[in-house]
Amino acid sequence: MALSEFNLIEHYFSRLGCQREDTVLAVGDDCALLKPPPGKLLAVSVDTLVAGVHFFADTDPENLGHKSLAVNLSDLAAMGAEPAWATLALTLPQSDPDWLSAFSRGFSALAIEHNVQLVGGDTTQGPLSVTVQVQGFVQPDRYLSRAAARPGDLIYATGSLGDAGLALAGLRGQASAVGYLDKLQSRLERPEPRIAAGQAFAGIAGCGIDISDGLLADLGHICAASGAAARVELDRIPLSAAVRAYIAETGDWQTVVSSGDDYELCVTVPELLKTRFEEAVRSLDLAVSLIGRIEPGAGVCCVDGHGNPVDFTAKGYDHFQS
Numbered sequence: 001m002a003l004s005e006f007n008l009i010e011h012y013f014s015r016l017g018c019q020r021e022d023t024v025l026a027v028g029d030d031c032a033l034l035k036p037p038p039g040k041l042l043a044v045s046v047d048t049l050v051a052g053v054h055f056f057a058d059t060d061p062e063n064l065g066h067k068s069l070a071v072n073l074s075d076l077a078a079m080g081a082e083p084a085w086a087t088l089a090l091t092l093p094q095s096d097p098d099w100l101s102a103f104s105r106g107f108s109a110l111a112i113e114h115n116v117q118l119v120g121g122d123t124t125q126g127p128l129s130v131t132v133q134v135q136g137f138v139q140p141d142r143y144l145s146r147a148a149a150r151p152g153d154l155i156y157a158t159g160s161l162g163d164a165g166l167a168l169a170g171l172r173g174q175a176s177a178v179g180y181l182d183k184l185q186s187r188l189e190r191p192e193p194r195i196a197a198g199q200a201f202a203g204i205a206g207c208g209i210d211i212s213d214g215l216l217a218d219l220g221h222i223c224a225a226s227g228a229a230a231r232v233e234l235d236r237i238p239l240s241a242a243v244r245a246y247i248a249e250t251g252d253w254q255t256v257v258s259s260g261d262d263y264e265l266c267v268t269v270p271e272l273l274k275t276r277f278e279e280a281v282r283s284l285d286l287a288v289s290l291i292g293r294i295e296p297g298a299g300v301c302c303v304d305g306h307g308n309p310v311d312f313t314a315k316g317y318d319h320f321q322s
């Protein structure tokens with residue numbers, strides 16, 4: 001890229017998000033210099049979104065700016081962390097002022113909402129991809145992880161599941177899903193990281209994970225890390241009205257349990273802490289649903305309303321497998 005294009009990018013990205021007092025040096029030097037609060041642990045996560053793999057190349061750039069930060073903030077939410085800073089590595093086919101303006105607008109609005117400052121980045125010419133790294137804080141004795149689930153723990157999920165997966169199926173032209181696209185496309189393109197929920201759950205819930213790859217896969221990560229099994233009751237999984245109608249029409253639970261991109265949180269809570277957890281939930285403007293229980297063993301088992309296991313892998317749905 002020509003120097004003028006770097007100047008253009010600097011124009012859009014040099015003061016993005018909020019301005020934090022614990023940022024000593026931000027964009028414009030060789031490194032950012034940051035001052036984490038004494039006594040806290042730094043939580044760090046990075047995610048790359050690639051055109052044609054993670055999003056359609058013609059995705060609205062404002063939504064892409066939002067989503068590229070949101071998926072990273074969601075990982076901070078899954079740890080119960082407080083967000084602070086982000087860095088951005090952007091690979092662009094060309095320097096398009098309209099695209100950059102919209103992308104930075106989407107990124108910045110979400111950054112400001114969560115008190116995040118963009119403190120550094122890199123730009124390269126090439127096929128469109130967006131890499132964001134985020135940094136946040138947790139208390140050393142108060143964070144969520146994947147290895148703390150024990151048999152008897154209760155499993156909860158925030159929000160509703162399956163919305164983003166059904167929207168993606170609609171965008172891909174799956175006939176039974178297209179009719180729901182209007183209601184659900186924003187759930188796919190503008191996920192809301194559950195930062196407040198993660199912080200409210202930390203210190204009460206043992207495990208936390210964000211549902212980026214589907215409930216079965218992500219709860220499976222908790223089971224593997226904790227050396228335990230999970231039993232999920234399909235009837236308890238929280239559903240939007242659109243997904244409920246879709247299931248009534250098609251019976252396709254596979255989309256709900258195995259499609260990603262919802263960015264809701266799934267947590268495990270020791271039964272003794274149930275009352276305290278549900279009190280914490282009341283402080284949130286967010287539905288949180290009890291969906292199952294941790295058991296001895298390995299893997300995730302889903303059961304229907306009669307308690308009969310439902311084996312999704314045997315049903316052969318693979319529309320959303322990448």
Ligand SMILES: [Mg+2]
Binds near residue numbers: 075209
């Ligand atoms: Mg995650």
